[in-house]
Amino acid sequence: MHRLWIGSALIVGLIAIGIGSYLFFFSSGSGSLPDGVTRGGQSIASLETTNAAGRPEKTFALTAEEKEWTIEEKERVEAWTYNGTVPGQELRVEQGDFVQVDVTNNLDVPVTIHWHGVNLANNMDGVPGLTQDAVQPGESFTYKFVAEDAGTYWYHSHQHSSRQVDKGLYGPLVVEDPEENEDYEVEETLMLDEWPVHQAKDGPASRQGMMESRRSGDGEADTKDLYDTFTVNGKAGEAIDPLEMEQGETARLRLVNAGFQQHQLAFPEGSAEVIAVDGEATSSNDASADIVEIAPGERIDVAYTKQDQTPVFLGEPGNKEKARDMRIPVLPEGTSRSEAAMASPETETTARGADQSTDTVLFDQVPDPDVSYTMDLSMGMDMGGGGMSFQINGRTFPDTPPIHVQDGDIVKVEIENNGSMNHPMHLHGHDFQIQSQDGTALDQPSVKDLVHVKPGESYTIYFEANNKGEWLFHCHDNNHAELGMSTIVDYDSVYSPYDFGGDAENHPS
């Protein structure tokens, strides 16, 4: 009896040591996570994932595969796709559904899926090396979440995003509101992107372009050299599907910018109204916009009314050469593309600023923060390789200082762009409230998950740390993220058991 007890104690002891070393190895061992990120508490892998619990279930299967994709008649690219198309299949669910997506990887590189804008469990967020190991060639992974909030979202690979999103690994996710009482005759999701069809994309950002942007003040100059063809739903020019609309009809257009450049769409004067930003309904005050600007990663829903029977193109205003590809024909019955002319509004009002104020807010008053973080965005020379880098507080990821939070904290982040490039900053797993711009309080705040910070601009945002995990906060010009512009919102109570690099080749930007 006595001996048996000693034997059992020994075994229990050995198991404890074993578990201890296992945790030690994964929590502080070979990792290349930033030194500043906490390694204690609960593993995010063991965080509870939502289950169906009697909710309606929607199940989808997405296969990552290579596919020769025709952008326009003679313009073909070797694309990486979900289910063989660019964009991937539109996933359409209702608010409250339990969504399950089985991903199979038939590419010869690892992939993941990030559910952009969806506030889900951290281990379903699809960031390789932080929330999971990348899905290896030939393997599968199942993502599960509850579609809590109606709106326009999208999904994309977060493994080596600057390459994989560029090659087509993205698609739309629409969460319908069953209570929605607005009736639209037409509804379309329009995903905007750019491609290097006639040229090799030689790197994540162009040095010459960066110099140019310093000189000219064009915050997009660095990516303009990299791409020559603009697309709408994977198609350019003549290949873009027309909107068929008659006078008096209204369309809900769900615009998603899957590219790394900002785009603008011009509407005939007085015909368009911004109805949602990043999945949040806008307040009804004055959301009319003749030119809608959309940042990389951003979603903007527009209600567009056809005022007459004239065929028209919705497209990028001005005489941008590449923009000629990106023109969406609106063709009433009996009209043709050849008769259409560009919509040319007389005013230059855009959908920024006050127009983006949202119906619901997170905080009625400016909250008293538990955590304050200043995020200084800049660019510089990488001393090692002589290339350019994009920095947060003078450091490149993964050495950028994390934002340390505890469950329930109110977090204030002041974002300042001290460089000469645009930076659309996207936070995973949370919505934030944009409270002020350039030191001036907004009349009405805006609740979003992406804020487009242009050179010289600053924004103050607030969010509640209500979704524990390790969450990326990064520039959605993924070429900038690749060169360092990311950081982590790091909850003290949890840690990531994954590592960047390693056998899974986890590459989160």
Ligand SMILES: [Cu+2]
């Ligand atoms: Cu950027």
